[in-house]
Amino acid sequence: MNIILLSGGSGKRLWPLSNDVRSKQFLKIFSVPGSANKESMAQRMYRMIKEASPSATVTIATSESQIPQIRNQLGDDVGISIEPCRRDTFPAIALAVSYLHDIQKIEDSEPVIVCPVDPYVEADYFNTLRFMCENVDKANITLMGIEPTYPSAKYGYIIPKSKDQISAVDSFKEKPDEILAKKYMSEGALWNGGVFAFKLSYMLEKSRELLGTSDFHKLYKSYGSLDKISLDYAVVEKESSINVIRFSGQWKDLGTWNTLTEAMEQKVSGKVNADKCSNTHVINELEIPMVVLGVNNAVVAATPDGILVSDKHQSSYLKEYVSDSRPMYERRGWGEYRVLDYKIHKDESNSLVKELVINEGKHLSYQRHSKRTEIWTFTEGFGVLVIDDKRREVSVGDTVMIAAGQKHGVKAVKGNLHIIEVQIGSELVEEDIERYEFDWE
Numbered sequence: 490m491n492i493i494l495l496s497g498g499s500g501k502r503l504w505p506l507s508n509d510v511r512s513k514q515f516l517k518i519f520s521v522p523g524s525a526n527k528e529s530m531a532q533r534m535y536r537m538i539k540e541a542s543p544s545a546t547v548t549i550a551t552s553e554s555q556i557p558q559i560r561n562q563l564g565d566d567v568g569i570s571i572e573p574c575r576r577d578t579f580p581a582i583a584l585a586v587s588y589l590h591d592i593q594k595i596e597d598s599e600p601v602i603v604c605p606v607d608p609y610v611e612a613d614y615f616n617t618l619r620f621m622c623e624n625v626d627k628a629n630i631t632l633m634g635i636e637p638t639y640p641s642a643k644y645g646y647i648i649p650k651s652k653d654q655i656s657a658v659d660s661f662k663e664k665p666d667e668i669l670a671k672k673y674m675s676e677g678a679l680w681n682g683g684v685f686a687f688k689l690s691y692m693l694e695k696s697r698e699l700l701g702t703s704d705f706h707k708l709y710k711s712y713g714s715l716d717k718i719s720l721d722y723a724v725v726e727k728e729s730s731i732n733v734i735r736f737s738g739q740w741k742d743l744g745t746w747n748t749l750t751e752a753m754e755q756k757v758s759g760k761v762n763a764d765k766c767s768n769t770h771v772i773n774e775l776e777i778p779m780v781v782l783g784v785n786n787a788v789v790a791a792t793p794d795g796i797l798v799s800d801k802h803q804s805s806y807l808k809e810y811v812s813d814s815r816p817m818y819e820r821r822g823w824g825e826y827r828v829l830d831y832k833i834h835k836d837e838s839n840s841l842v843k844e845l846v847i848n849e850g851k852h853l854s855y856q857r858h859s860k861r862t863e864i865w866t867f868t869e870g871f872g873v874l875v876i877d878d879k880r881r882e883v884s885v886g887d888t889v890m891i892a893a894g895q896k897h898g899v900k901a902v903k904g905n906l907h908i909i910e911v912q913i914g915s916e917l918v919e920e921d922i923e924r925y926e927f928d929w930e
Contacts, residue, residue, distance in 0.1 A: 490542050490622050491599055491689070493570075493585045494534065494606040495578060496551040496559070502745045502804070504811040505795035506772065511819055513743070514607040515558045520754055530607040530743065532562050541615035546593065549606065550585040557822040568593060573712045578683075579723040580708075580715045583696040587705035590693060597690035600625040603720075604633075604684040609752045613738035621686040621734055624655060628732040630725060631686040632658070634679025636737040640670035643742070645721070646678040649733050658731045661721070679733060682740060685720065695724050746770075746788040746797075746804035759791075768801070774818075793817035793827055823851040824905070831917075841912040847872070852900035855927035861914030863891045865899075869907035874899045875927065900929050 496514055507513040517527040528536070531549075538545050548568035549559055556569060570585035582603055589595040600622045608614075621631050634647045645664055649656035661681070662673055696703040700715060708715075725731065743749045750756075750770040757763050759773030763781040773779045774792040781789055788804055790797045794817045799807065817828040830842040847853065847870075855875065865874075867887045874883045876897045883889070883899070891897045893914065899906065914921075 490538075490545040490618065491548070491589060491595055491601045492538060492545055492618070493548050493550055493582065493589075493601060493603045494531075495581060495603065495683075496531065496549050496555060496606040497572075497575065497581070501808045501811045503749060504807060505792040505797055506774075506790055508794055508816045511816060512555060512558070513749075515555075515562060515820070518749075518753055529562055530609070531559070534606055534608075534610075535563050535567065537610075537612065537615055541612065542619065546589075546595070548585055548589060548593070550581045558820060561820060561822050571709075573709065575717070576712060576715050577717045578720045579718050580700070580712065582685075582692065582720055583700055583703070584705070584708050584712065586689060586692040587696065587703050587708050590689060590703070591705040595689055597688070597693065599689050600686060601689050601692065602684065602686045604682075607743060608682065609739070609741040609743050611739050614736065614740065617734060617736045617738070618684070618686075621684075624732070624734070625686050625688060627655065628657075629687060629691055629730040630728050630732075631655075632725070632731065632733045633682050633684035633686075633736050634733040635682045635740050636735060637670075637674055637678070637680050640667050640674055641680070642667055642670055645681040646670070646673045647681050647733050648673070648676060648678050649735075652677055655732055655734050658733050661726050679735065681721070682736070682742075685725070692724075699723060746790075746799065746807070747801045750788060750801065823853060824848045824901075826910075829909075837915075839912075839914060839917045841917045843910040843912070845906075845908040845910055847899065847901040847906040847908070849901050849903065849905055852929055853898050854924045855896060855898035856922050856924050857894055857896045858914075858921045859893055859923075860916045860921045861912045862893050863897075864911040864913075865889050865891065866909045866911075867906065868909055870901055870905050871903040872899050872901045872906040873929075896925060898927060 503513045506516060514530040517529045519528050519533050521528045535547060538547055548570055550570045550572065552572050559569060570588040572581055572584060586601065602618050602621060617633060621633065625631055632647060642664055646662040648659045648662065650659045665673060693703040702708060741748055741752060743752055753770060757771050760778045761771045761773045763771050765783045766781060767785040769784050769787045771781050771789045779791060786801050788799055788801055819826055824847045826843050826845045828841065828843055832840050867883050867885055869885060871884045874881050874889065876891060877895055
């Protein structure tokens with residue numbers, strides 16, 4: 490199987506646990522079978538694909554900001570199709586398909602399956618993916634239709650022409666209200682779970698027809714000018730040769746706190762003392778204690794990005810209350826950082842304080858910044874610091890100032906290296922960085 494996993498979205502409905510750089514699909518909240526470790530939605534999906542089909546080729550369609558998380562959690566074997574910016578599912582899939590053809594050298598006749606990276610499913614889901622591959626010749630596009638368990642207004646609906654396991658599609662329905670959803674269900678409608686199967690050659694042709702090219706490098710270069718349009722609107726709803734395969738197994742879209750907590754095994758995480766609570770989940774990622782007493786049917790979450798206290802049902806409306814802001818915590822391939830303080834001063838200068846943890850054997854890229862000075866204080870571990878190609882050893886208690894424009898990097902040599910970083914400058918953004926090659930050996 491050739492599987493494209495769509496990994497987009499910041500998951501604002503799961504604020505403050507997820508944000509633009511710490512997306513919901515990378516949150517380690519699920520137990521690993523036979524282990525005390527936890528795994529994320531992305532890890533769980535990738536593991537189960539490989540268990541069902543060890544030879545499957547898996548490609549993640551995502552933004553550049555998610556690459557460190559993907560590499561850290563899934564390793565180097567997974568392919569990555571990088572979207573320069575967000576342009577909805579059709580451009581993302583067209584780019585990923587051209588990546589398979591031009592970069593991965595997958596043959597035109599090969600079947601391809603596209604599905605989200607973050608549904609909560611079991612082994613029968615992957616058996617259905619294989620079944621879709623086996624029947625990809627019977628139509629230009631084959632969809633997975635989820636048999637609905639309740640009249641949901643969150644999903645689009647597929648109306649099949651028959652009740653057979655494989656059926657031609659009669660029509661598609663937009664996300665309805667609950668009354669219409671009940672009507673669709675009575676007519677045998679299926680939820681559209683965003684799973685598509687087709688031959689590689691088919692989507693390459695659609696890319697040439699609708700975007701002007703199927704060449705990976707040309708698509709990547711012009712990506713920012715492409716229209717934002719979903720695969721459903723651009724291709725699926727206009728296609729006459731289209732089938733749907735029924736799926737009646739477990740399938741949950743863990744896009745809200747209400748649905749996420751249904752799949753969580755532990756109701757309490759972190760420094761929490763909860764008592765006399767019913768159907769309440771509490772997550773505390775802060776180092777300060779939290780007490781929750783007599784709270785029912787709620788979710789309480791505290792992270793460096795903020796604090797949420799919400800009725801579980803009302804939590805599905807959270808997105809409209811969350812504004813874009815600087816992420817306060819991020820995991821990277823080299824380790825992690827947490828923002829401790831951020832201020833804009835009267836003279837309009839900025840200061841920001843971070844704690845960085847660089848894992849043993851890892852290093853920051855050799856880099857420089859044009860708009861900020863950094864002061865590093867080393868609080869734990871032992872490492873090698875490089876400033877303008879000059880090396881020195883650093884350990885607990887050492888402090889160094891790095892002026893704007895100076896090249897610098899650091900490697901953790903013995904133990905994890907902890908650094909308190911103070912940034913001072915006119916603009917303190919992650920994009921203010923130039924990276925350079927450096928031999929750390």
